[in-house]
Amino acid sequence: MSVTRRELITGAAAGATGLVVGGVLGKTLGGDDGGGGGGDSGLSGQAEAVAKARDLNSENVTRAVKTFVPPGAKPGDKNADEFFLFSSGGHSGQILVIGVPSMRLLKVIGVFAPEPWQGHGYGADSSDSVIKAGTDSKNKPSSAARGPLTWGDTHHPALSETKGEYDGRFVYINDRANGRIAMVDLRDFKTKQILDVPNLDSSHGGVFCTPNTEYVHISTMSPTLVDPSKAEKALETFKDSFRGYSTFLKVDQKTGKMDLAQSFQVELPPYTQDLADSGKLSSEGWVFINSYNSEMASGGNLTGGKPIEVGASANDFDYMHIINWKKAETVVGSKSKVMNGMRVIPLETAVAEGILYLAPEPKSPHGVDVHPGGNYISVGGKLDPHVTIYGFDKIKAAIDGKQFEKNDPFGVPILKLDAVRAGSVEVGLGPLHTQYDDKGYGYISLFLDSAVAKFSVGEPYFKGADAFKLVDKLPVHYNIGHLVAMEGDTVKPAGKYLVALNKWSIDRFPVVGTLKPQNFQLVDLTGEKMEILTDMPIGIGEPHYVQGIRADRIKAWEVYPVGTNPLTMEKDPNAIADKGEKIQRTGSTVEIWSTVRRSQFKPDNISVKQGDKVIIHLTNIETTPDATHGFSIPRYNVNVSLDPGEAATVEFTADAKGAFAFYCTEFCSALHLEMQGWLLVS
Ligand code: RUQ
Numbered sequence: 001m002s003v004t005r006r007e008l009i010t011g012a013a014a015g016a017t018g019l020v021v022g023g024v025l026g027k028t029l030g031g032d033d034g035g036g037g038g039g040d041s042g043l044s045g046q047a048e049a050v051a052k053a054r055d056l057n058s059e060n061v062t063r064a065v066k067t068f069v070p071p072g073a074k075p076g077d078k079n080a081d082e083f084f085l086f087s088s089g090g091h092s093g094q095i096l097v098i099g100v101p102s103m104r105l106l107k108v109i110g111v112f113a114p115e116p117w118q119g120h121g122y123g124a125d126s127s128d129s130v131i132k133a134g135t136d137s138k139n140k141p142s143s144a145a146r147g148p149l150t151w152g153d154t155h156h157p158a159l160s161e162t163k164g165e166y167d168g169r170f171v172y173i174n175d176r177a178n179g180r181i182a183m184v185d186l187r188d189f190k191t192k193q194i195l196d197v198p199n200l201d202s203s204h205g206g207v208f209c210t211p212n213t214e215y216v217h218i219s220t221m222s223p224t225l226v227d228p229s230k231a232e233k234a235l236e237t238f239k240d241s242f243r244g245y246s247t248f249l250k251v252d253q254k255t256g257k258m259d260l261a262q263s264f265q266v267e268l269p270p271y272t273q274d275l276a277d278s279g280k281l282s283s284e285g286w287v288f289i290n291s292y293n294s295e296m297a298s299g300g301n302l303t304g305g306k307p308i309e310v311g312a313s314a315n316d317f318d319y320m321h322i323i324n325w326k327k328a329e330t331v332v333g334s335k336s337k338v339m340n341g342m343r344v345i346p347l348e349t350a351v352a353e354g355i356l357y358l359a360p361e362p363k364s365p366h367g368v369d370v371h372p373g374g375n376y377i378s379v380g381g382k383l384d385p386h387v388t389i390y391g392f393d394k395i396k397a398a399i400d401g402k403q404f405e406k407n408d409p410f411g412v413p414i415l416k417l418d419a420v421r422a423g424s425v426e427v428g429l430g431p432l433h434t435q436y437d438d439k440g441y442g443y444i445s446l447f448l449d450s451a452v453a454k455f456s457v458g459e460p461y462f463k464g465a466d467a468f469k470l471v472d473k474l475p476v477h478y479n480i481g482h483l484v485a486m487e488g489d490t491v492k493p494a495g496k497y498l499v500a501l502n503k504w505s506i507d508r509f510p511v512v513g514t515l516k517p518q519n520f521q522l523v524d525l526t527g528e529k530m531e532i533l534t535d536m537p538i539g540i541g542e543p544h545y546v547q548g549i550r551a552d553r554i555k556a557w558e559v560y561p562v563g564t565n566p567l568t569m570e571k572d573p574n575a576i577a578d579k580g581e582k583i584q585r586t587g588s589t590v591e592i593w594s595t596v597r598r599s600q601f602k603p604d605n606i607s608v609k610q611g612d613k614v615i616i617h618l619t620n621i622e623t624t625p626d627a628t629h630g631f632s633i634p635r636y637n638v639n640v641s642l643d644p645g646e647a648a649t650v651e652f653t654a655d656a657k658g659a660f661a662f663y664c665t666e667f668c669s670a671l672h673l674e675m676q677g678w679l680l681v682s
């Protein structure tokens with residue numbers, strides 16, 4: 001139930017909600033909202049005075065009340081955050097976790113970039129090994145990366161699903177820059193795997209989970225040069241030298257990890273494959289990937305060639321790729337070749353086996369988003385003011401009836417647009433991405449208009465002339481890219497809220513230097529008209545996609561069972577209990593087993609010789625939530641977070657001579673400052 005502005009101001013809803021802003025506020029702030037009526041109280045007088053002193057009008061107060069989460073609100077309370085956003089952190093390489101409707105930043109999860117606060121990539125084996133394994137040059141046609149890579153451009157988070165609904169187990173996210181993908185376990189919100197995806201040099205929007213997380217999908221963005229020894233003439237022979245790859249990474253249901261041995265790719269033409277989405281319900285078993293630059297333009301603007309953006313938008317149509325992955329699964333065992341450790345179904349095979357089809361998409365398409373019912377697929381063409389809606393029933397019929405316009409230059413059949421289009425809606429300039437609510441509406445971002453358009457999306461909610469219609473439009477601030485409606489890309493959207501991910505904030509926040517924050521705007525979807533509730537500056541990275549999940553689907557751990565290694569989520573063989581502490585020297589290796597608790601490391605004196613290999617096993621033996629300790633060694637670039645119960649191992653060569661005062665980096669107790677020790681390297 002939502003409280004309207006009028007109810008709030010007049011106090012009509014006060015009885016039901018216990019909200020007593022009351023009549024005085026109404027009178028003072030009333031304006032066009034009118035005023036008067038409703039119960040008056042001491043609280044209303046106070047609220048009125050505060051609102052007046054802070055120059056807040058009734059609309060501001062209503063919005064504040066809709067988003068305010070009182071201190072101490074417990075998950076599940078009516079006044080607590082009902083949803084979490086999992087947001088890409090863009091070129092910060094991280095994931096951001098944000099509460100809705102409060103729009104409070106709850107966590108930054110270190111993924112591709114080392115993150116000292118969590119000890120991600122600063123000496124602990126459990127994270128260092130993940131970052132290191134994430135740069136695997138054997139997987140790429142191009143030669144060795146100058147790794148390990150320590151940053152990523154996170155773009156598209158994909159929450160794991162069961163029967164097309166988020167299940168709160170894992171979240172995957174891609175690195176746009178380096179063609180990689182990572183997995184975060186939502187039991188402890190930590191990165192467990194970074195996979196350098198074979199044959200992918202880059203990847204943009206092609207990330208999603210299939211409806212039961214059988215696979216997580218990722219595709220190329222810029223196509224890959226298959227034989228790097230041909231780099232010199234590669235752009236002149238673009239059509240033959242480059243290929244795209246649609247990748248299905250098999251997910252281990254217990255650990256969430258992706259298993260290359262059971263994964264496969266479908267080879268694609270060297271267009272720029274962009275956003276992608278999974279079929280669901282009636283379209284389950286299929287995936288849809290749009291593309292641009294079917295012109296295969298490669299630039300050359302200094303030597304008389306067309307700039308890439310001109311060459312790449314010359315054609316009126318690009319192509320949606322329609323892939324039957326259930327069919328591909330049956331073919332991959334016998335008809336694939338192995339390339340850089342990955343089974344690949346060649347393009348000709350994909351065509352011959354009926355695995356790959358194309359459908360025309362208007363002018364520089366970007367988003368492709370499957371409707372909760374599974375039948376409709378919305379595509380925004382950046383240079384076309386319409387959203388084009390395809391019907392999967394029509395696509396199936398067109399494939400069965402061989403309604404092809406022609407083949408593309410690689411022999412892939414192109415379906416007739418008229419045969420597969422279910423409708424189109426003129427929405428405005430620069431349509432990009434669509435999300436859905438629980439009432440049959442779609443919401444599409446309009447980059448050039450800086451707006452969100454709401455439109456009806458066919459059956460079962462809308463029929464006949466109402467089937468595909470623009471119903472509302474809301475200006476946002478500014479240059480919106482993605483948008484997210486709560487659970488808005490699942491089979492059961494939650495509606496209620498939408499967040500606009502605006503690339504520019506211009507005048508919305510105080511000037512904090514020349515690099516400005518992005519702007520997340522929370523939009524209320526419960527009324528007839530969409531309404532902005534609040535702005536949230538994003539001061540880290542440039543988020544691309546975000547998914548919004550019901551908070552109660554996440555079952556995160558508060559503490560680890562004592563001795564847990566976060567990488568395996570099992571007891572670490574080197575974890576020790578109280579009194580198990582020891583130091584052991586074998587040749588030039590010194591191995592230390594240390595307990596960590598409020599307020600000491602034991603042992604607190606470690607003496608080694610210069611050049612020794614030092615291995616320190618740390619076990620935080622605390623079981624109290626939040627009793628986290630840090631372990632840092634100055635000058636050795638070591639900073640480990642030891643959450644309650646966590647076990648970690650730090651290994652290094654003691655090459656710097658001196659006395660190094662290691663210390664706890666978390667203010668854990670009254671004697672936190674005393675929680676230190678000495679590493680002597682002589
Ligand atoms: S994208 S702003 Cu990087 Cu998903 Cu469309």
Ligand code: CUA
Pocket residue numbers: 597598599628629630664665666667668669672673675
């Ligand atoms: Cu332990 Cu501070």
